[in-house]
Amino acid sequence: MKNSFKVGSVLLITSLIFIGIACQPNHQQRGRMDTDEHYMDAVPLIYHMSFMQRYSVKLYFAGIEENWGLADIYAHEIEELTETIVDGNHMDDDVDVSGLLESMLPPQIEQIEAAIDAKDRNMFEENYQTMIQTCNQCHQAANYGLVQITVPEANPFNQDFSVE
Structure with missing residues (x-):
């Protein structure tokens, strides 16, 4: 009792x-x-970057599997996140992170999208590698050089990226 x-x-x-x-x-x-727009502007930068990394890994596996429709979805998500970060005017220790991102990443996304449109796996892999290098250059310029992004080696998701 x-x-x-x-x-x-x-x-x-x-x-x-x-x-x-x-x-x-x-x-x-x-x-x-x-308004989602105002809410997303108030979200910490690391939140956006974690999704950027997640989508870039998914983009990689979709592209390697030549699942161009899925790769296009993830490229678009990265593009939208880039716009959100740029519009958020993120500053970190007097570093204009939004400005750095705006000047560095969109050209790389365009190259990835060109490879997706061409359905060219080799072009995709080369452009993806360049995008990852650009991410690391941006981290270095923003005084976050300790954050080193790599090309994925294994699928960490419980998601099938192959073409149906």
Whole structure:
């Protein structure tokens, strides 16, 4: 009887805490509902960069498998993230990260898209390698040279990138 009272009390208190948290106004989320654009501008740069890395890995595997439709999707996602970061005017320790990205990455994305449009795996691999080198050059210029991106060696996702 004592144990069931303790368990019941713990469950009640835990439930009340979760309800209290859920009922708290979340101004950041409410702002997102009003406009995704303003919400995305307030998101930390590392959040965007983590998705950039994720999509670039997926882009690689789609391209290597010559799944050009899927590769195009991920190239487009990288392009959209680039625009979001540029529009966010991200500064880090007096380094204009948005400006660096704007000057360095779009030409590389265009080259990747040209390889996708041509359905040329060799051209894709060369342009992908150049894009990765450009990412590392940008990290160096932004004083984040410790962040070294590489061409993926193994698929870390539970996703099949082959053509159906």
